[in-house]
Amino acid sequence: MTGWSEEGLSRAWRALARQEAGEDWRFVHLTKMAEVSVEAGCHFPAGREALIVTFPGAWPVNPARLPEGKGFDVHCIAGQQAFAGQTAIALVRRVEGSPDIFAVMAVDVLRTLGAAASTSHRNTLDSFLERVREWQAFMAKTHRPLSPDAQVGLMGELWMLRLLMESPLGVGALDCWHGPLRAAQDFHVRAGAIEVKSTVRTGAFLARINSIEQLDSERTPVFLCAMRFEESTEGTSLVDLVTALRGRFTEAGTVRGFEALLMVMGYLDEHSSLYGRSLVLKDARAFLSDGNMPRLTRAALPAAVRSAAYVVDLDAVEVPAVAIPDVLQAFGLN
Numbered sequence: 001m002t003g004w005s006e007e008g009l010s011r012a013w014r015a016l017a018r019q020e021a022g023e024d025w026r027f028v029h030l031t032k033m034a035e036v037s038v039e040a041g042c043h044f045p046a047g048r049e050a051l052i053v054t055f056p057g058a059w060p061v062n063p064a065r066l067p068e069g070k071g072f073d074v075h076c077i078a079g080q081q082a083f084a085g086q087t088a089i090a091l092v093r094r095v096e097g098s099p100d101i102f103a104v105m106a107v108d109v110l111r112t113l114g115a116a117a118s119t120s121h122r123n124t125l126d127s128f129l130e131r132v133r134e135w136q137a138f139m140a141k142t143h144r145p146l147s148p149d150a151q152v153g154l155m156g157e158l159w160m161l162r163l164l165m166e167s168p169l170g171v172g173a174l175d176c177w178h179g180p181l182r183a184a185q186d187f188h189v190r191a192g193a194i195e196v197k198s199t200v201r202t203g204a205f206l207a208r209i210n211s212i213e214q215l216d217s218e219r220t221p222v223f224l225c226a227m228r229f230e231e232s233t234e235g236t237s238l239v240d241l242v243t244a245l246r247g248r249f250t251e252a253g254t255v256r257g258f259e260a261l262l263m264v265m266g267y268l269d270e271h272s273s274l275y276g277r278s279l280v281l282k283d284a285r286a287f288l289s290d291g292n293m294p295r296l297t298r299a300a301l302p303a304a305v306r307s308a309a310y311v312v313d314l315d316a317v318e319v320p321a322v323a324i325p326d327v328l329q330a331f332g333l334n
Contacts, residue, residue: 005175006103006257009040013049016042027052027082031110033117036124038110039082043092049099050092051106053113054083055125067132071097071139072105074132087125091132097139100260105135108181134182138264145271148200151238154265155279156198156227157186158241163324164189165245167333171252180264184213185222189331193219194286197314198227200279205314212308215295222289223327226314228282235278242267285321288330292319 009030016026019042027039041050066074066089077088091109093102109131116127146154157179164173164187179186185193195214197207205226209215215224229235242262249255267275287293294317296308328334 006100006107006260007254009049009051009103009106010099010256012040013042016040017047019044019047025050025077025080033114034124036113036117037086038113041090041092043090046095048093048095049102050090051109052077052083052088052090053109053128055087055089058085058087067129067136070094071136072102074136089128098260098263100256101139101263104181104257104260104264109135111181143266143268145274146266150266151275151277152198152200152229152279153196154267155229155238155241156196156225157265158238158245159198159227159281160187160194160196160225162241162245163328164333165248167328169333171249171254174249174254174258174261177261180261184211184217185219188219189333191219192221192223192331193217194223194225194327196225196227198229200229200231204316207312207314208309209295209312210309212296212298212301212305215289215293216297217289221330223286223322223330224289224293224314225284225286225324225327226321227284229279230282231277232280233278235280237278238267238275239272240278284324286324286327287314287317287319287321293317294319 012028012030016028019026024044025041026044027041030038030040032038035056037054039052039054041052042048043050066076068074072094073090073092075090075092077083077090080088091106093099109128112131113124113128116124157177161173161177164176165171167173169176169189176187176189178188179196185195187194187196197205199205205228207224207226215222245258246255249258289295294312296310301308325334
């Protein structure tokens, strides 16, 4: 499913949008992951976009177990010959739900399904429903303005996104930005990953590592990038950076995906007057997450430890740092 994008799904939904002969549903097959089948659908009369995930066999699914929340509905499809003898669960955008956010959510759910497809079908179903619940919880939140720390964190990620866009990836760098989708690392670049930590604080650079998997990943190489900003009237504001990137993605015709990821990160234009602080990048360095990097690893932890978050003093790390251009070169982006 890695070949699918928000725009790809949107094209499939547009092709289904014309109702014929009073039908309630229209479907088109997208992909098959082991025994799990995935369809794009359109539900009439409102013509709402849908993602249908079909599991083999008629499993008894308690409706009370299905997630509820804002943005999209979740329900089992019954009475459709195309899904006879199977369990078909549909995610259907609500009329008031954002089509762009729904497309981002659908791609993320499909990635989760792809990762879980090698396990038993019931585990795949559990993984699917768990990810859907996480999205329902996100969409139910009231979005307040970003905190100062969250603004700096987003600034760092967008700064890295711009650097990747200046590489041979071009605007395709947007597909590498997985931080909004709650991936373990902010950017998945080819077979590796980049995790960005940003600060405006003076003194020790304390990086909060949010999970064991953030620095202990099957992806390789993994770099932890530390960006230290400072306030300056000659700097760039978060609004300035967003505006510049919007222009690039608008020219490329991919601005809808960028806008959706911004919204997932909590950036809303209605709060932009609060994001005028000008920052300059004072220092940027990166550390290769390998055997010499101080970090928690799954192999070194007791099996009973299921999750952990911790703080690394990057100024006390004794392994040598590398410059950002060297990070890009490690991914063949020079």
